[in-house]
Amino acid sequence: MSHEIKEEGKETLNFIEHIVEEHNKSGRFNQKVLTRFPPEPNGYLHIGHAKAICVSFDLAEKYGGKTNLRFDDTNPSTEKTDFVNAIKEDIKWLGFDWEDRLYYTSDYFVQLYEYAVELIKKGKAYIDFSSPETMDYEKRLGRESRFRDSDAELNLFLFEQMKAGRFPDGFCALRLKIDMQADNWLMRDPLIYRVKHESHHNTGNDWCLYPMYDWAHGLSDSIEGITHSLCSLEFEVHRELYDWCLIELGVYQPQQIEFSRLNMSYTITSKRKLKDLIETGVVNGWDDPRMPTISGMRRRGYTANSIKNFIRRAGVSKRDQYIDLSSLENCVREDLNKSTPRVMGVLNPLKVVITNYPEGQVEEMHLINNPEDESMGSRKVPFSRELFIEQEDFTTEPHKKWRRLAPDRNVRFKGAYILHCTGFKSSESGAIEEVYCTYYENSKSGSDISEIKAKGTLHWVSVEHAIRAEVRIYDRLFTDPSPDGHKESYRDEQGKKRKRAVDYKTFLNDESLRTVSACLEPGMTHAKEGESFQFMRLGYFCVDKDSNPGNLVFNRTVALKDSWAKISKK
RNA sequence: UGGCCCAUGGUGUAAUUGGUAACACAGCAGUUUUUGGUACUGUCAUUCAAGGUUCGAGUCCUUGUGGGCCAACCA
Numbered sequence: 323m324s325h326e327i328k329e330e331g332k333e334t335l336n337f338i339e340h341i342v343e344e345h346n347k348s349g350r351f352n353q354k355v356l357t358r359f360p361p362e363p364n365g366y367l368h369i370g371h372a373k374a375i376c377v378s379f380d381l382a383e384k385y386g387g388k389t390n391l392r393f394d395d396t397n398p399s400t401e402k403t404d405f406v407n408a409i410k411e412d413i414k415w416l417g418f419d420w421e422d423r424l425y426y427t428s429d430y431f432v433q434l435y436e437y438a439v440e441l442i443k444k445g446k447a448y449i450d451f452s453s454p455e456t457m458d459y460e461k462r463l464g465r466e467s468r469f470r471d472s473d474a475e476l477n478l479f480l481f482e483q484m485k486a487g488r489f490p491d492g493f494c495a496l497r498l499k500i501d502m503q504a505d506n507w508l509m510r511d512p513l514i515y516r517v518k519h520e521s522h523h524n525t526g527n528d529w530c531l532y533p534m535y536d537w538a539h540g541l542s543d544s545i546e547g548i549t550h551s552l553c554s555l556e557f558e559v560h561r562e563l564y565d566w567c568l569i570e571l572g573v574y575q576p577q578q579i580e581f582s583r584l585n586m587s588y589t590i591t592s593k594r595k596l597k598d599l600i601e602t603g604v605v606n607g608w609d610d611p612r613m614p615t616i617s618g619m620r621r622r623g624y625t626a627n628s629i630k631n632f633i634r635r636a637g638v639s640k641r642d643q644y645i646d647l648s649s650l651e652n653c654v655r656e657d658l659n660k661s662t663p664r665v666m667g668v669l670n671p672l673k674v675v676i677t678n679y680p681e682g683q684v685e686e687m688h689l690i691n692n693p694e695d696e697s698m699g700s701r702k703v704p705f706s707r708e709l710f711i712e713q714e715d716f717t718t719e720p721h722k723k724w725r726r727l728a729p730d731r732n733v734r735f736k737g738a739y740i741l742h743c744t745g746f747k748s749s750e751s752g753a754i755e756e757v758y759c760t761y762y763e764n765s766k767s768g769s770d771i772s773e774i775k776a777k778g779t780l781h782w783v784s785v786e787h788a789i790r791a792e793v794r795i796y797d798r799l800f801t802d803p804s805p806d807g808h809k810e811s812y813r814d815e816q817g818k819k820r821k822r823a824v825d826y827k828t829f830l831n832d833e834s835l836r837t838v839s840a841c842l843e844p845g846m847t848h849a850k851e852g853e854s855f856q857f858m859r860l861g862y863f864c865v866d867k868d869s870n871p872g873n874l875v876f877n878r879t880v881a882l883k884d885s886w887a888k889i890s891k892k
Numbered sequence: 893u894g895g896c897c898c899a900u901g902g903u904g905u906a907a908u909u910g911g912u913a914a915c916a917c918a919g920c921a922g923u924u925u926u927u928g929g930u931a932c933u934g935u936c937a938u939u940c941a942a943g944g945u946u947c948g949a950g951u952c953c954u955u956g957u958g959g960g961c962c963a964a965c966c967a
Contacts, residue, residue, distance in 0.1 A: 334906050334915090362967050397966060454965065461963070495965055505895045507963040516965035535967050559896055559962050580897085582960090587903085635916060637905040639898090642960060646903045649917045659930060694930070725928070734926050767926065779926045859927045886928040 355387030363405035391420035623864030623879030725778030788841035791874035
């Protein structure tokens with residue numbers, strides 16, 4: 323009753339939402355919020371993109387607006403239709419819908435060209451024949467190009483010649499005439515069109531000159547009527563140029579707002595470096611379950627909801643985010659805990675023989691599928707004289723807080739009987755080979771009429787009925803929380819002290835993948851690709867795409883929290 | 893070197909716009925438990941530093957310190 327009062331109106335806004343609310347008050351835009359997600363189709367989406375997607379779609383949704391999907395495809399050398407499709411699939415999987423608003427920057431090439439012609443006519447753009455080296459040199463010195471003041475008519479003619487394919491790649495370029503002394507180097511007559519005799523994934527061979535980002539992006543936003551153009555922090559310095567182009571052309575002006583990218587501990591999100599991991603065979607492709615790509619995380623068993631939740635919890639700001647991996651793992655567990663059925667599987671089997679249990683007898687034990695959700699029902703699991711338990715669940719030298727199996731101890735076998743350990747067999751090297759127990763006949767789960775008590779509960783699988791499955795256990799790809807963020811000092815040829823980035827591969831975790839042959843309860847034969855389960859007391863696992871009926875393959879999505887691991891160290 | 897941006901507990905975000913630091917994750921200590929899971933309870937900051945304005949500053953000003961970004965015919 324009274325506690326409800328406090329909840330009301332407590333909602334807080336992030337800095338972008340504050341800006342939108344101000345715009346709404348001042349009437350800066352006479353339309354609903356319209357954002358866009360503008361990936362370049364030159365690779366796969368990763369967790370960093372997922373943030374950008376969430377931020378843009380969420381903002382629009384919150385204010386009753388819409389979000390466009392626009393492929394920013396101005397560089398034919400790197401872009402492919404395959405990537406377009408993969409990106410669309412990932413966005414859909416995350417649960418976002420651009421409806422009928424799918425655009426390509428390349429759809430605007432004609433218009434973009436005409437805008438450029440307009441500026442040439444105004445004497446605000448010129449064709450430059452200088453080499454890149456010369457341009458770079460002049461830029462540093464703040465010196466103007468010798469082509470800068472050529473006649474507008476001539477520039478127009480040359481631009482047409484560029485378009486007609488009269489010049490080879492790199493022979494000349496169109497530059498904006500702004501200010502070669504500007505503090506912001508981007509304003510030092512930036513290049514906006516280059517010659518590239520290359521086929522484009524969308525426009526084919528229609529063009530041999532292509533616009534650069536700074537020309538294409540703001541104008542595309544303007545053409546689509548975007549209100550808030552959200553991008554990452556490194557584009558801050560581009561905003562001045564973004565605005566300049568729109569003002570100079572006198573067209574509709576969206577508001578660019580920059581926010582910080584998402585970095586996660588123990589991982590990297592540089593496209594180039596991720597690609598390198600694949601090419602050097604560290605991982606097995608873009609959808610390797612260890613990759614921070616959307617496709618990798620999906621294959622790993624992370625749910626779309628858990629990823630979105632993680633991003634929303636992380637929030638939006640202009641500070642560099644370095645978010646702890648545990649936050650993501652928490653979101654994944656939270657989601658999977660409610661939705662996945664429990665099953666029993668043993669990763670490192672150790673045989674237990676119940677010496678007083680009749681040979682050949684099998685009992686169907688009744689197990690609840692999910693204590694969090696009664697509607698998920700129950701199942702029968704066969705119990706017999708010989709069972710597998712986890713090697714870690716037996717010891718001959720129990721810790722003072724040990725609750726599992728040890729000589730002369732009682733333990734509950736989940737959903738079955740309480741067993742008493744009477745002995746074990748070990749090899750000459752001391753390795754435990756078999757454990758012997760007796761069971762208390764009247765301790766059966768659900769009808770326990772005995773006085774027998776047990777502190778711990780173990781999961782188990784009947785040896786006779788167990789099915790085998792390959793289980794892939796993943797760990798973080800790097801051993802260092804920020805593999806990409808270390809610098810080291812060194813001396814260059816002149817003996818000068820310098821700093822450089824430490825190679826991120828120094829921190830590779832060579833145990834990021836471990837494969838085990840596990841024993842599972844027989845019902846698991848029917849597990850389908852993509853399905854998730856909680857292997858009781860172990861973690862969440864999903865069926866991998868490599869799996870087939872004769873050879874089941876599981877990925878460990880994430881382990882359960884393990885407070886015993888902490889206790890046992892004390 | 894120049895320009896731009898950022899600075900709140902271990903991590904991330906918030907603070908009714910100048911009114912006495914909140915939420916989540918992690919940690920720690922417990923309770924419950926036929927998953928050492930889940931759930932629940934308790935606990936953990938004088939807001940980078942120094943000055944200033946003010947009755948009052950995390951919020952405004954100045955200086956400093958630390959970090960990030962830019963100087964591609966990439967986006």
